[in-house]
Amino acid sequence: MQHVIKTEEFTIGSEPYYQPLGREVEIFETAYANRIPVLLKGPTGCGKTRFMQYMAWKLRRPLITVSCHDDLTAADLVGRYLVAGGETVWLDGPLTRAVKAGGFCYLDEIVEARKDTTVVIHPLADDRRILPIEKRGEILAAPPEFLLAVSYNPGYQSVLKDLKQSTRQRFLAISFTYPPRETEAGIVSHESGISEELCLKLVSFAEKTRNLKDRGLIEGASTRLLIHAAKLMGAGISSREACRHAVSEALTDDEEMLRALGELAASIFCCRATFSTRSSSGTTSSGTFGSISSMMTRSVPY
Template identity: 55%
Template structure:
């Protein structure tokens, strides 16, 4: 039985390259270098990793990091069963042992004493000590570690230590250029090109408010949500408000400004 069967992608994820990131990632994987993806929420970081895992034919073990996550959640723990105790590999150990790509999404949300367990996997050693089990897992030749985070949310309390950062190669991601983002929206939601372009125009207006009342702009993900609502019969202006404005702010003045932008662009 394939221990990574559930983590294998069975269909090609839709991804539109913005530049030469596909070739650069392939080079990083060929060298088995760990990769760090930085960029705003919903700009395509996770989709890119999925696409590259599919393209390389590797299973993708994804972990959504959070502040309650412990090292045991990553590497594994002993489970108590009626017949005794049994060790269960965590997702990081599973990927390292059997040759998957392990993706730690929003890694800065995890405590620094948790993320330090990745250090031995991200240098020349390529190994993972399982202290509780007394085992040293040497990474499978096909294993790679990928992490991501949103620099816009980092703080002194939530940032990667320099000793962690300098173990990775890195990509800076951003929202696609308007024409490419409209193409993504058409492909993901089935909207016609003209309406997709108008929704992107609204998103561009909202992104200009980042730092001026908005913590984060309208993401490509939210654009796709709006497009899918429209495809299911929701009026464009209602879909834009529901999917693109209400999720990102509760401020009445900001909402009014974005509502004006929706009315001006969609008529």
């Protein structure tokens, strides 16, 4: 028989790996004890969701995650009537379930949700801690164990993707960034199982891509991408190929940028033999760099 668990019964059994960078664990715990909702901000793939899982495990609460998108309506969060067998049946939304179960409700990428949707969390996110269910004419008071957490990425500098002041000023905010070099290498190493020395090089590559943020790239490589690359490397795929498939191609579609990222990866990782060590007469060419010749034939506007 298939094993199905209800959303509100989903608890995290074993300890998720999380490497604290500052006092975020302590701050989160204090916020929880004082029933203050929490806002996690930071670039994608730097550990916000993992942190939530870790905290849910640590505080032994069920975790209900909602990934927000621009079609998410208030009904999607609170609940709706369904028609079943000639009758209307009420179905709780994830937010309502979390409130009832006294769990953690984590709204991932909250800015993606429509503005009229985000306001439903307002009464829950201040000292009232209630969830009005308009359609049923009910008001649900949140138990002390309930916690609301939202995340967003301030890196998208679009006016449309900004969090309203009335929303953000209800939360206690914890900022996430890419961890320092050694720590990040440690995380990548732990998650992938490859040596820390190789991971340091991966992090160094990631730093170079982060330098390109807003200069051709929308975001730099996240820790998550590095873990992907490291896993490929662990499976015996060459480091340059791993960087290309797990990082470069994931970051951009732009030919020129891909080439430049390839060059950066090639500069950092020694590979077995890109060039034969024969001197000038040698015309060995490598896979990573078959492109210069093709660029030469392209006409250059003058």
